Ligand SMILES: Cc1cc2nc3c(=O)[nH]c(=O)nc-3n(C[C@H](O)[C@H](O)[C@H](O)COP(=O)(O)OP(=O)(O)OC[C@H]3O[C@@H](n4cnc5c(N)ncnc54)[C@H](O)[C@@H]3O)c2cc1C
């Protein structure tokens with residue numbers, strides 16, 4: 001038996017950099033260094049673990065939709081141990097929203113062939129956490145999302161989802177779309193050997209025409225939402241800072257009382 | 263007046279507070295029609311009517327509990343077809359966002375997640391969002407289809423606004439996908455007796471500086487003196503000192519209380535992402551250079567093991 005896993009990974013601006021908007025109110029990707037979203041490293045890690053625990057022949061493909069530089073994210077995932085990569089890149093993709101991204105991912109996943117899609121819990125820039133659910137809806141396969149534990153056996157995926165009010169055990173048959181949280185287990189660092197091997201692994205490039213997607217369906221023009229304005233949040237007005245010289249707790253209580261919290 | 267669908271988050275009929283906030287926001291756009299699903303759905307009606315629901319559509323089918331997400335999407339879709347609303351509002355929980363996104367895709371609509379405010383606009387509701395770890399505020403709207411918007415807890419005040427709240431059965435035909443993901447077990451979270459983290463008016467959080475699970479008692483004592491919820495940084499959670507359900511930040515809960523008190527937390531960007539929209543921020547940290555002090559209304563540079571117990575005592579004294 002063989003198991004084809006596609007891991008969706010996003011190339012995102014570094015959260016510790018100075019992120020801001022470009023003139024067209026899309027995320028400015030020029031000024032801030034990008035990287036493989038940390039939350040997608042957990043998805044790559046779980047794919048690798050499923051592969052390591054399986055008697056099947058597992059092939060792991062990493063897939064990204066993003067600009068030229070997004071290749072860096074693919075390289076990182078390959079150096080962690082994925083087998084091959086697909087990069088969907090097209091100038092018309094600029095400004096694509098979650099609905100459009102899910103369309104491109106769905107077409108690409110179908111073209112690649114899959115038994116299991118593994119995504120991260122959310123992208124660290126958009127932080128919507130909806131693409132995996134959208135992908136499942138489009139593919140018409142079960143959504144087994146936000147798992148802090150996942151396993152695959154005999155064509156069935158099982159996992160634990162820690163929700164707001166309860167922790168749930170989930171089960172679905174393959175093919176399915178899974179997303180994993182940062183509670184699923186630390187992601188490994190690429191080894192030197194892994195980094196060297198990654199250089200020789202295949203990276204395919206597809207554009208919209210390869211996926212039979214019309215340019216009107218994606219990009220800023222195809223978006224289902226418009227950002228009307230983006231304003232930098234005014235810096236919080238400088239607060240009072242005191243050094244504790246034995247009365248710090250009391251001074252703080254006084255402040256809280258003055259604000260009617262006590 | 264146009265109707266606005268509000269998805270009801272409830273536990274066995276007890277309506278959770280963010281849903282009541284949604285009713286306040288929904289009234290700015292139109293007449294709220296609530297959709298309550300699953301066990302106890304009918305019991306939600308009184309609370310919903312009191313807060314402005316003109317109608318409550320209910321369905322108590324077992325599918326909502328037995329299978330993940332999709333049955334709820336099927337139900338909301340049925341409700342949209344029955345009501346033709348001006349917008350659909352859903353509480354911004356992890357599940358709420360997934361339901362909203364799938365619904366929007368089916369309706370050919372756009373979806374906006376994590377709104378912190380909502381107002382009526384000429385071209386449909388305008389949602390305020392807080393992005394890039396709350397360093398930017400954006401205003402957006404849905405430009406295609408029926409707007410589907412998820413709204414974060416604490417985005418509006420709960421207001422009483424009695425309305426009819428007539429209960430009607432919603433008739434739902436489940437899709438082929440509805441039974442795809444089976445819920446084979448469910449362990450409800452144990453209640454701590456403290457307020458829900460995302461709903462609390464005051465949150466008291468501890469970080470790596472708390473230095474041990476046993477020391478979280480100091481944080482809890484302060485929280486209890488204020489009737490607050492307890493939060494933790496990821497460092498404290500990863501160290502196993504406090505449960506992940508209490509983590510505040512990008513990959514934990516996002517909170518927006520009236521008052522946030524951070525003890526022994528440095529204020530990393532991922533932590534700020536989950537608390538920066540709090541109204542008043544207070545920090546206790548022994549490092550005067552900690553980035554958390556850039557955010558505070560009041561900060562104490564000092565050892566939390568001295569400051570926090572003194573603060574707790576003083577609050578208790580003042581409250582008498
Ligand atoms: C993708 C991703 C997602 C993340 N998500 C989250 C998230 O959701 N939430 C989150 O919190 N973090 C998150 N992080 C981690 C984040 O980057 C920080 O590592 C974390 O917030 C640090 O926690 P801390 O402030 O408790 O610890 P530290 O940064 O180690 O700070 C501890 C602070 O305690 C102070 N201190 C020590 N002893 C005392 C004392 N006795 N009295 C007073 N002060 C004392 C120190 O001066 C220091 O400032 C995420 C990181 C990544 C990469």
Ligand SMILES: Nc1ncnc2c1ncn2[C@@H]1O[C@H](COP(=O)(O)O)[C@@H](O)[C@H]1O
Nearest residue numbers: 008009065119120122123128129130131
């Ligand atoms: N452009 C993209 N390319 C590949 N995967 C993506 C992309 N955008 C989102 N994803 C996947 O969807 C998950 C959730 O993203 P989001 O819904 O944007 O928060 C991410 O963790 C990724 O696995």
